[in-house]
Amino acid sequence: xxxxxxxxxxxxxxxxxxxxxxxxxxxxxxxxxxxxxxxxxxxxxxxxxxxxxxxxxxxxxxxxxxxxxxxxxxxxxxxxxxxxxxxxxxxxxxxxxxxxxxxxxxxxxxxxxxxxxxxxxxxxxxxxxxxxxxxxxxxxxxxxxxxxxxxxxxxxxxxxxxxxxxxxxxxxxxxxxxxxxxxxxxxxxxxxxxxxxxxxxxxxxxxxxxxxxxxxxxxxxxxxxxxxxxxxxxxxxxxxxxxxxxxxxxxxxxxxxxxxxxxxxxxxxxxxxxxxxxxxxxxxxxxxxxxxxxxxxxxxxxxxxxxxxxxxxxxxxxxxxxxxxxxxxxxxxxxxxxxxxxxxxxxxxxxxxxxxxxxxxxxxxxxxxxxxxxxxxxxxxxxxxxxxxxxxxxxxxxxxxxxxxxxxxxxxxxxxxxxxxxxxxxxxxxxxxxxxxxxxxxxxxxxxxxxxxxxxxxxxxxxxxxxxxxxxxxxxxxxxxxxxxxxxxxxxxxx
Amino acid sequence: xxxxxxxxxxxxxxxxxxxxxxxxxxxxxxxxxxxxxxxxxxxxxxxxxxxxxxxxxxxxxxxxxxxxxxxxxxxxxxxxxxxxxxxxxxxxxxxxxxxxxxxxxxxxxxxxxxxxxxxxxxxxxxxxxxxxxxxxxxxxxxxxxxxxxxxxxxxxxxxxxxxxxxxxxxxxxxxxxxxxxxxxxxxxxxxxxxxxxxxxxxxxxxxxxxxxxxxxxxxxxxxxxxxxxxxxxxxxxxxxxxxxxxxxxxxxxxxxxxxxxxxxxxxxxxxxxxxxxxxxxxxxxxxxxxxxxxxxxxxxxxxxxxxxxxxxxxxxxxxxxxxxxxxxxxxxxxxxxxxxxxxxxxxxxxxxxxxxxxxxxxxxxxxxxxxxxxxxxxxxxxxxxxxxxxxxxxxxxxxxxxxxxxxxxxxxxxxxxxxxxxxxxxxxxxxxxxxxxxxxxxxx
Numbered sequence: 001x002x003x004x005x006x007x008x009x010x011x012x013x014x015x016x017x018x019x020x021x022x023x024x025x026x027x028x029x030x031x032x033x034x035x036x037x038x039x040x041x042x043x044x045x046x047x048x049x050x051x052x053x054x055x056x057x058x059x060x061x062x063x064x065x066x067x068x069x070x071x072x073x074x075x076x077x078x079x080x081x082x083x084x085x086x087x088x089x090x091x092x093x094x095x096x097x098x099x100x101x102x103x104x105x106x107x108x109x110x111x112x113x114x115x116x117x118x119x120x121x122x123x124x125x126x127x128x129x130x131x132x133x134x135x136x137x138x139x140x141x142x143x144x145x146x147x148x149x150x151x152x153x154x155x156x157x158x159x160x161x162x163x164x165x166x167x168x169x170x171x172x173x174x175x176x177x178x179x180x181x182x183x184x185x186x187x188x189x190x191x192x193x194x195x196x197x198x199x200x201x202x203x204x205x206x207x208x209x210x211x212x213x214x215x216x217x218x219x220x221x222x223x224x225x226x227x228x229x230x231x232x233x234x235x236x237x238x239x240x241x242x243x244x245x246x247x248x249x250x251x252x253x254x255x256x257x258x259x260x261x262x263x264x265x266x267x268x269x270x271x272x273x274x275x276x277x278x279x280x281x282x283x284x285x286x287x288x289x290x291x292x293x294x295x296x297x298x299x300x301x302x303x304x305x306x307x308x309x310x311x312x313x314x315x316x317x318x319x320x321x322x323x324x325x326x327x328x329x330x331x332x333x334x335x336x337x338x339x340x341x342x343x344x345x346x347x348x349x350x351x352x353x354x355x356x357x358x359x360x361x362x363x364x365x366x367x368x369x370x371x372x373x374x375x376x377x378x379x380x381x382x383x384x385x386x387x388x389x390x391x392x393x394x395x396x397x398x399x400x401x402x403x404x405x406x407x408x409x410x411x412x413x414x415x416x417x418x419x420x421x422x423x424x425x426x427x428x429x430x431x432x433x434x435x436x437x438x439x440x441x442x443x444x445x446x447x448x449x450x451x452x453x454x455x456x457x458x459x460x461x462x463x464x465x466x467x468x469x470x471x472x473x474x475x476x477x478x479x480x481x482x483x484x485x486x487x488x489x490x491x492x493x494x495x
Numbered sequence: 496x497x498x499x500x501x502x503x504x505x506x507x508x509x510x511x512x513x514x515x516x517x518x519x520x521x522x523x524x525x526x527x528x529x530x531x532x533x534x535x536x537x538x539x540x541x542x543x544x545x546x547x548x549x550x551x552x553x554x555x556x557x558x559x560x561x562x563x564x565x566x567x568x569x570x571x572x573x574x575x576x577x578x579x580x581x582x583x584x585x586x587x588x589x590x591x592x593x594x595x596x597x598x599x600x601x602x603x604x605x606x607x608x609x610x611x612x613x614x615x616x617x618x619x620x621x622x623x624x625x626x627x628x629x630x631x632x633x634x635x636x637x638x639x640x641x642x643x644x645x646x647x648x649x650x651x652x653x654x655x656x657x658x659x660x661x662x663x664x665x666x667x668x669x670x671x672x673x674x675x676x677x678x679x680x681x682x683x684x685x686x687x688x689x690x691x692x693x694x695x696x697x698x699x700x701x702x703x704x705x706x707x708x709x710x711x712x713x714x715x716x717x718x719x720x721x722x723x724x725x726x727x728x729x730x731x732x733x734x735x736x737x738x739x740x741x742x743x744x745x746x747x748x749x750x751x752x753x754x755x756x757x758x759x760x761x762x763x764x765x766x767x768x769x770x771x772x773x774x775x776x777x778x779x780x781x782x783x784x785x786x787x788x789x790x791x792x793x794x795x796x797x798x799x800x801x802x803x804x805x806x807x808x809x810x811x812x813x814x815x816x817x818x819x820x821x822x823x824x825x826x827x828x829x830x831x832x833x834x835x836x837x838x839x840x841x842x843x844x845x846x847x848x849x850x851x852x853x854x855x856x857x858x859x860x861x862x863x864x865x866x867x868x869x870x871x872x873x874x875x876x877x878x879x880x881x882x883x884x885x886x887x888x889x890x891x892x893x894x895x896x897x898x899x900x901x902x903x904x905x906x907x908x909x910x911x912x913x914x915x916x917x918x919x920x921x922x923x924x925x926x927x928x929x930x931x932x933x934x935x936x937x938x939x
Binding site: 033034073074077078081082083084085086101103105126129130133134137140141144145146147148149247248249250251253283284285286294295296297298299300301302316317318335336337338368369371372373374375376377378379382383384385457458459460461462489490 | 881
């Protein structure tokens with residue numbers, strides 16, 4: 001009984017006011033003292049003009065990390081500080097989000113600042129310089145120089161979507177960012193910040209009258225919605241295609257994958273979800289990749305796979321919400337391995353993918369993985385903020401609440417559904433592979449030659465593992481000289 | 496358990512009604528029961544219908560690595576805890592967690608190691624069963640041990656592409672001569688490479704620290720307290736007390752400034768790190784509480800120094816500075832990423848100038864109140880899910896043995912005056928007490 005009453009309090013609705021096209025997504029929880037805003041704008045790096053890659057990201061930063069007509073960035077920081085209120089942002093390929101969190105003691109004042117940032121941005125020249133530097137340094141210092149794994153993952157997306165609107169990185173390119181002027185930002189804002197292009201998400205114990213105010217305030221934006229960028233099919237991958245990033249580094253970070261033609265709105269996605277969890281559930285020991293590469297052989301710290309773009313939420317195991325994409329990709333993330341094992345590990349991971357595609361899951365593995373996901377997916381929404389994000393994504397995909405949909409779809413599936421989906425959407429022959437490594441040329445030569453790549457152990461391991469190693473070390477990869485690109489790290493995301 | 500499939504996750508609908516001005520910053524009641532063998536059980540009912548967070552807190556971290564050549568062991572040991580027992584071998588343990596759909600992992604810091612699970616409430620007994628079993632009956636072979644050493648090296652390698660690991664390694668190595676805070680939690684690379692040969696030491700490490708009097712169980716969320724205590728007694732009751740007391744060497748005072756440099760292979764922006772020795776975590780020492788205020792006064796987004804370096808001059812793209820809570824005296828570490836090599840000295844001087852100003856000019860009452868407000872609201876906003884609450888309870892327990900120290904700390908913050916802050920800066924932020932490390936691109 002208690003639960004039913006609580007459920008009724010958790011009123012969820014989309015409301016549209018007269019004269020306002022602004023869509024509002026509410027997650028009302030009257031006693032919850034922290035209020036979250038998630039303002040989703042349907043604009044992403046796909047909207048970046050050619051030669052100005054990074055314009056969307058910089059525009060979002062100029063709002064979330066800028067000033068209002070009334071207040072400078074500095075003055076805003078001073079106001080927010082004693083409340084410990086936060087304003088964060090995300091930008092992706094298709095949507096961007098500006099996120100506000102505040103204790104309800106300060107809601108009214110906070111809302112004024114937060115909404116002004118979006119409705120009446122300052123577009124200050126100094127803020128522009130600082131935010132542009134932030135993005136440039138993210139490319140030049142953070143990912144190129146300081147995080148080989150992130151570099152590998154981002155470069156994979158860049159490589160998979162050559163000659164496609166998704167090619168432009170969501171944070172821009174060095175040349176693109178350098179070409180952008182403050183005037184470009186203002187024009188981009190004018191074009192994309194329209195009523196029809198925004199969903200205002202709100203969660204917590206806010207006063208209901210705030211909803212009317214949001215509708216009124218956001219009706220000041222121009223009406224309508226810019227036309228959505230059309231997405232062509234991603235280019236076909238021919239065999240194994242390699243992008244090797246030459247870098248002075250003590251280990252090799254590998255990511256590989258290929259586009260898949262479905263997302264959360266397709267029923268087969270739920271079959272693939274089971275297959276993927278069995279193969280490489282993020283940051284767990286459940287996956288085959290993790291068990292065989294790290295668990296049995298200690299070759300690295302972790303090995304995972306994905307069927308949609310994945311960004312980890314802080315130190316948790318779960319993805320951030322609000323990075324929906326019409327087109328998704330399958331990927332495998334091999335965390336850094338010693339350079340001497342880089343050939344072996346790639347053979348092993350692709351061979352495991354072949355086994356998955358050819359043999360599928362056993363009935364037992366299917367059952368246990370499904371049970372895992374049915375329970376685990378409930379943990380993805382432990383805060384109202386995350387729950388609101390998932391609700392908004394579900395609307396974006398045009399599906400019912402994703403967490404509920406998982407509960408509905410998974411029990412209907414059979415092991416054959418899953419194995420059919422694997423054969424239909426996954427493959428082990430046409431893959432794009434990125435490695436961040438030292439002496440890339442010698443890696444290329446090894447791969448092309450298909451020479452044996454035995455590994456050694458510091459202690460005896462089970463005979464069954466050694467027997468399997470013998471097969472892996474000879475496993476033939478169809479690596480052709482013409483399918484390699486080697487680029488120095490400085491050229492990644494340069495243009 | 497078909498009905499559990501319908502378990503609806505209704506999120507924290509009523510309890511989190513925090514009154515910010517009340518005396519206790521931590522708004523929930525913490526139940527504390529100590530078993531006869533010394534195991535502490537801390538539990539907090541929290542409105543997360545159908546969900547619990549379950550932490551096992553071990554009061555041992557890289558601080559406990561007292562023998563030479565054994566750095567990184569606490570963290571290595573955390574990995575070994577997933578290698579199974581006779582009753583629940585590794586694969587069986589994983590399969591059980593998988594069936595539960597639990598979110599499970601572990602982490603190690605300088606002072607503590609935590610094993611944490613978030614799962615549905617009806618998994619409580621299963622969790623207590625498998626967790627108590629591995630803490631009491633862990634068993635692994637030399638081969639498993641050596642294989643896992645490879646994963647540790649992999650973990651080191653994944654972090655080694657970032658300048659941060661190198662900076663902290665250098666900073667701690669220089670700043671400490673004696674105390675085990677000389678090494679980072681992952682350990683010296685040479686010790687990591689030697690790990691495969693340290694099987695016997697690993698058994699000793701388990702025997703010393705994985706004992707009930709050195710641990711706590713923290714449960715937060717939707718559970719029945721009587722049932723919890725009954726289950727904990729049933730499963731952990733036979734865990735035998737230990738008696739080991741580590742002799743952790745005391746760091747003598749630093750008497751002169753230390754300086755180090757790292758020439759980074761590959762492209763990088765320059766980094767500057769400055770560290771000052773400061774006292775250990777305390778709920779009584781007003782100087783230590785004042786140091787947390789200094790962090791805010793110098794490095795929060797509204798601090799004049801931050802504004803000058805990040806917003807106005809735009810010489811750095813990030814700067815931060817704080818003293819983490821530690822059981823023994825550690826460091827206040829300032830870290831900045833600078834936009835050009837030729838600005839390193841200017842940034843350094845601006846930081847020193849801001850510190851000198853705090854020594855002579857008392858902070859205004861208004862500013863002090865803003866910091867106090869920030870600390871309170873920031874804490875309140877972190878209590879939004881059972882996992883975070885369990886982490887906080889575990890954190891304060893490992894520091895002092897009593898999670899109520901969180902309330903004592905925030906009461907102490909209330910008492911901090913502008914004079915306390917001035918005295919703390921004068922005493923600890925001195926030239927002879929500091930260590931400076933810079934990192935720049937290697938010149939070719």
